[in-house]
Amino acid sequence: MLGTTVLIASTLVPQMGGSHGDKARVIQSLLFMSGVNTLLQTWFGSRLPVVMGGSIAFYISVLSTINDYTDRSFSSEHERFTYTIRTIQGSLIVSSFVNIFLGYSKAWGNLTRFFSPIVIVPVVSMVGLGLFTRGFPQLANCVEIGLPMLILLVVVQQYLKRIVHPAVGHILERFALLMCIGVIWAFAAILTVAGAYNTTKEDTQLSCRTDRSYLMSSAPWIKVPYPFQWGTPIFRASHVFGMMGAALVSSAESTGTFFAAARLSGATPPPAHVLSRSIGLQGISMLLEGIFGSVVGTTASVENVGLLGLTHIGSRRVVQISCAFMIFFSIFGKFGAFFASIPLPIFAAIYCLLFGIVAAVGISFIQFANNNSIRNLYVLGLSLFLGISVSQYFVGNTTVDGHGPVRTNAGWFNGILNTIFSSPPTVAIIVGTLLDNTLDAKHTANDRGIPWWVPFQNRKGDVRNDEFYSLPLRINEYMPTRFL
Template sequence: MLLATFAFINSSEAAASTTTGTVLAGDLPNQAEVTEGPKLAEEAKQQLPVVNRPARKLGFIADAVGFVFGDTANYTEISLMADIAHPPMEQLQDLEYCIDSNPPWTETIMLAFQNYILMLGTSVMIPSAIVPIMGGTDGDKIRVIQTILFVSGINTLLQALFGTRLPAVVGGSFAYLIPILYIIEDSSLQRIPEPHERFLHTMRAIQGSLIVAASLQIILGYSQVWGLFSRFFSPLGMAPVVGLVGLGLFQRGFPLVGNCVEIGIPMLLAIIGLSQYLKHVRPLRDVPIFERFPVLICVTVIWAYSHVLTAGGAYRHRPIRTQHNCRTDRANLISSAPWFKFPYPLQWGAPTFNAGHSFAMMSAVFVSMVESTGAYKAASRLAIATPPPAYVLSRGIGWQGIGVLLDGLFGTGTGSTVSVASWTDPSGKPQSCSDFRWFHDILFYFRKIWSSLCIIPFPIFAALYCILFGLVAAVGLSFLQFTNMNSMRNLFITGLSLFLGISVPQYFNDFWLNSHHGPVHTHSGWFNAILNTIFSSPPTVGLIVAVILDNTLEVEKSKKDRGMPWWVKFRTFRGDNRNEEFTTCLSISTGSSLLHSKTIIHVRQAE
């Protein structure tokens, strides 16, 4: 009987050339045009075409068992797929606000303040790392932090009004650290004996290199060269890149939480509990405050808790590193900050220009463009928008170049890039980011107030980043739903690009920590900085691997498997009528919100 069963299975496999199997992304219906969210999944499932593929053994084994033992149940591949199929969704369906929605002013202000808190961590971490080795004092550090926050507000407003118009906050980038360290270690600057004078000369050198490097980004953006390069992108190629935008920042997640587990772990558990498990609890009538404002609530509670631990002497006999990460009075920022101070262009003096410094900084500009491209893709998903077309990406890159130019003129000490800031609240609209800029400037004039926010312990921000960057990575991997992941070609490209995108930068970073220089160590410092910067960036390494492999391995035979029939619609203005959402004119009414000239996106699901 058993031998007869296996003989039946083998004969069935030989005749399975027309059995149903994998569904390809290129044949998907245009689901974003459906306006009824609850019926969308069922309708899409009914419309999905079936492509002929050899059936799996599981269905034939079940049929054979039923044939031998008299079971009349029909365990076919179709029934199995009907149980597990989840049709791809061009736009997320469980968000409350679209990109063109306008929440009430009170809610908008609270969301803007929440974005401000998320932005604060990076804005404090970067100056805290570079200003001391530049020779600066606590007063210099607070001025640099203030300048970063002020210019970030301006750049965010420009990006929301004239750039991609996506809810992406523009702020300081860690991608510029290697060129900055190369400039700091320049022998001509290290010979300056007086620390504050060395700080000023180093800052001017960084300003000059940022100004020159910004010209490269402006040219690539407004000349549409970056848009032409984006024609080589596909869902298969961009999924690892966007995923690595989040996964590549893992060192700023739990490793920093572990520096002070007393407040890092409670913060991580609290933000998960409020934003996920208690999001439907509404203590204030119809307002889901736990779902929309978990950052404000958790940061306030855990910050107060950490202050109680500090005042109670919990860290009095702990190591210096633990005290630095846990104590709320660790910094001399409040006493060093005057009540009023306004940053202005060239506040550190006239910039100095050096060819080697500028070439090194250009590599960081290229890395920031790659990271920003991935962030734009993630922001469009979170904003219930379609992928930004190529010309929109170029426009955003061009305005980001202007932002780097402003960084150089004002002297922020680093360049800027785009990050997704609206992860906790379901609001995905440019107004949140524009109001974020006004909120920046209101607090900016009262330096004592916002400097008190700068002493929030880093593990609190790290706990937020664990969730924020993880969500960005998941959004990136969601692009794989438009590809055929039953293809060994696609599995190879995805796996290799993700693995090398994490492994190669980790090798470069470990080498730097052990040897105080990168693996590329020639007599040309600027050449070293260029290669070490590029290969220390996970998204950049992932882009290089994924795009090269995706455009050289069986390209013509795998267009549908790569997801190109769906992706190609968003390359040009006329490719899809929903591309108009990125060209709709925005206007500012006095004392009110940003308004679209017409509504583009209609997909909205009620709570």
């Protein structure tokens, strides 16, 4: 969680005019809300062992908000920061009702009924492959740290466990990631103290040094995030519409991540009613984030789903216990700041493995459909290619101030379209669902894997659905089914 959280804060807060202290408080708020939202999602939402974390899908709308206040005069940079984040708060609060409506009206669940294994393959694969820029490109910013981390993790986690005693191999499989982070982090600290980066470029120092986050000195010892900590939210229609597009994107990305998590944890594919309530609860989480002052909304964490495959631990309880650590690090800032000093190339090396596992899980869904059908290959190929190509075009042509390729006179319209088409999973959902349900769909049901898929999409279609997704404390028995 720290890698993505620090990346979001380090990218956005300086552009908002915030200081290192502001960045530390933003990180604390993001971690606190991640812990709370993960608890809510594992208890009352998807019920899958999925961690909820900050989403980069909100970047474009946040950058647009930042740009609107760049030329306005403020008495200080800190005032510009607080004014900007209060506007972001207002946009998050209003846009949260998009997910709440989509979820609790069951509109999102009804949409997912049009999915088949042919649609799920590109959607889940794009959840992993769509984040390729956070892998080796960031690793290469400090290759002397990132590359050893990648090689060491593969060797220890996959090769070394096969030549040692089975009991030791079991430990390596579970804890190789933590061990490798400790070793490479110590190596990076030694290089920093030894002065290896004293004369290098500023960008290299930011990526390689362990003391460039400035969080240890600026983070408070104890600081409890509280509602409206930055002030009263500011509501502006032009920013709200852009944030609504990000809310839609976060729903699409979370849906693909939920399917990957279910596959890796041994659960049945999440039924439509489970996806509806999880997206609705994600909207409530976004509402809380607006109230508590996060700079972005949350989505299901792809890297932590990849960790399910890497460690073979698919326990909901483990994820819930980890929430205690998130909340602890968010309140006791010095502890969180200490771990946040891990250089980002170390996280990038980890992402190369974790995102790859998620992408491979998506490909594995093809086994439930006919691999030899030219019709299926057509839908898969076009969905996969356009998912990467269209989103890369929009990202590559988006300026630093958040203006994308769609530039009409209606700013709200630009924000929605630029955000939606910058997301690979969202593009894959649009293209895959449209093609799969219009290209000779009725006569190719068996080739599409529909007979295998349909039982999992109904509440009583498979006896295992209730085993995996029923709410705790026998809540199901006391609530009307339309609310479940």
